[in-house]
Amino acid sequence: MATLEIKDLCASVETKEGKKQILKGVNLTVHSGETHAIMGPNGSGKSTLAYTLAGHPKYEVDSGEALLDGQNILKMTPDERAKAGLFLAMQYPVEVPGVSMTNFLRTAKTEIDGKAPAIRQWTKDLSSSMKRLRMDAKFAQRSVNEGFSGGEKKRAEVLQLELLKPKFAIMDETDSGLDVDALRIVSEGVNRAKENTNLGILMVTHYTRILRYIKPDIVHVFSDGHFVKTGGPELADELEETGYDRYLPQGADSE
Ligand code: ADP
Ligand code: MG
Ligand code: MG
Numbered sequence: 001m002a003t004l005e006i007k008d009l010c011a012s013v014e015t016k017e018g019k020k021q022i023l024k025g026v027n028l029t030v031h032s033g034e035t036h037a038i039m040g041p042n043g044s045g046k047s048t049l050a051y052t053l054a055g056h057p058k059y060e061v062d063s064g065e066a067l068l069d070g071q072n073i074l075k076m077t078p079d080e081r082a083k084a085g086l087f088l089a090m091q092y093p094v095e096v097p098g099v100s101m102t103n104f105l106r107t108a109k110t111e112i113d114g115k116a117p118a119i120r121q122w123t124k125d126l127s128s129s130m131k132r133l134r135m136d137a138k139f140a141q142r143s144v145n146e147g148f149s150g151g152e153k154k155r156a157e158v159l160q161l162e163l164l165k166p167k168f169a170i171m172d173e174t175d176s177g178l179d180v181d182a183l184r185i186v187s188e189g190v191n192r193a194k195e196n197t198n199l200g201i202l203m204v205t206h207y208t209r210i211l212r213y214i215k216p217d218i219v220h221v222f223s224d225g226h227f228v229k230t231g232g233p234e235l236a237d238e239l240e241e242t243g244y245d246r247y248l249p250q251g252a253d254s255e
Contacts (some may be wrong), residue, residue, distance in 0.1 A: 002069050002085065002167040004200060006029045009064035009074075011052045021062065022048040024225035028202075030168060033194065035201040037211055037236060040222035041244040046204045047225035049222070050172045054088035055081055068168070072099040083112050085167030089157040089174055098146035101156065102126065104144045105163055112164055129162045133189055151186075152176030161187070161199075175210035187213030208240040223247045 011023040020044040030036055038193045040046055051061040053066055055078035065072045072079045096104065116142060117125075130139065133155045147151055154174055161169055171190070175183060177232065191214060193199045211219075211233070219235040220227045221244070228247050229235065 001152045001198070002200065003032075003067075004028075004086075005066070005067045006053075007065050009049075009052070009066060010062040011048065011064075012046060012060050012062055013046055014058055014060070018059070022059075022071045022225050023052060026064070026226055028220070028227065031199045032167065032200045033198045034195065034218065035203060035214060035216045037216035037219045038202055038204045038222050038237065039208075039219060039239055039244075041248060042206065046172045046206075046227045047170055050088055050202075050204055052082075052087065052092070052137055053170055054078060054125060056137065057200060073230075079111065082108070082166070083114075085162060087164060089154075089169060089171040090147035093145050093148075093157060095146045095148075097143050097146050099144050100141050101159075102140040105160065108160070110166055120204075125163060125210050129159055132157055132192070133162075134185055135159065138210050140157070151179065151182035154178055154186050155189075156180065158186050158193075162200040165193075165197050166199065167200070168202070170202045172204045173206065174203070175205055175207060183210065184213060190214050208236045211236050221247050224249045 006028040006100065009023050010021065012019045020068045020152060022205050024143055026049060028036070038046055048059060052061060053073070055076065066074050068084050071084065073084055073086060075085065106122065111234050120129040121174065121180070126140065127137065132136065135155055174186060178186060187210065188250065190201070194201065203210070203216065205227070216236065219231055221229040221231060221239070223244070
């Protein structure tokens, strides 16, 4: 059983106008096997939280820590974070022309495990995961995310999740741009990872739709750079009905 503990995290982003503080004291504890939904208005800093935890160079930690089993991942390189068991599914995944999915996945797996996977087992795992995600076998030969549709990008991320077996996954707006069928297939993949590897999940989402498929244990409202409310699944239903208005900072407009 693993624990991810975010303590008083403050972070800034570099903008053209200079440094802008976005995260203003984030506190959160996630255990293996738990699913936390992080919900909040546009621009509140949800993606910034995801990127900061993943080590994106544009985001600078001002103070606080994020302990994965007691080790501060914020001091690690993005590679070391992945090795420690953290996985980020981005809202806008990057394209990597010239690198095939199959090579990318095998390299990542080798890097994370510290040794290359046995080829036969690996080939079997890859093809059965792809089948379950209803991905055509040809997909493995395509360049990472290049020309992928929205749904294909999300499937590719769940494929990584299934094969790399992280301890914690941060999923940023995994539901955006998915039709109902794709949403179901992607959600089933995430649920399989939960069952098979006791994955801990931070599910960032603006809408409640995905929470019908991936059931959260705990729901948090994120506004203006920090958590303002925490509750059970019923909190998501309340947000569905009333929106985020009451959680917005004074004078702000909801989008
Ligand atoms: P959310 O994911 O909740 O919609 P974001 O983390 O994307 O929020 O954005 C939070 C705030 O930080 C916004 O005001 C946004 O404009 C700003 N921001 C985030 N990333 C950048 C960036 N790379 N450059 C400039 N501003 C940014
Ligand atoms: Mg946004
Ligand atoms: Mg976002």
